[in-house]
Amino acid sequence: MTPDALILAFVLVLLSALSVIAYYSHRRRQRFKPTQSRDHIFRCAKCDYVYTDDEDVELSRCPQCSRMNEEMEF
Numbered sequence: 637m638t639p640d641a642l643i644l645a646f647v648l649v650l651l652s653a654l655s656v657i658a659y660y661s662h663r664r665r666q667r668f669k670p671t672q673s674r675d676h677i678f679r680c681a682k683c684d685y686v687y688t689d690d691e692d693v694e695l696s697r698c699p700q701c702s703r704m705n706e707e708m709e710f
């Protein structure tokens with residue numbers, strides 16, 4: 637193996653290692669995103685307050701005026 641081939645092999649290994657790290661950090665970021673936006677968004681029909689609640693609730697109590705509200709659809 638010539639020194640040139642050795643350097644080329646080293647650079648290739650370094651680049652593929654960087655690609656793997658970039659790929660996994662990208663995937664981890666994508667996995668976290670839906671978790672944050674999975675909460676349901678509610679808008680109070682009485683006081684117009686917009687708030688979020690867990691994804692498994694269909695009716696949520698407004699923290700401002702205690703009115704029960706349905707999930708907001710986009």
Ligand SMILES: [Zn+2]
Binds near residue numbers: 685701
């Ligand atoms: Zn309200």
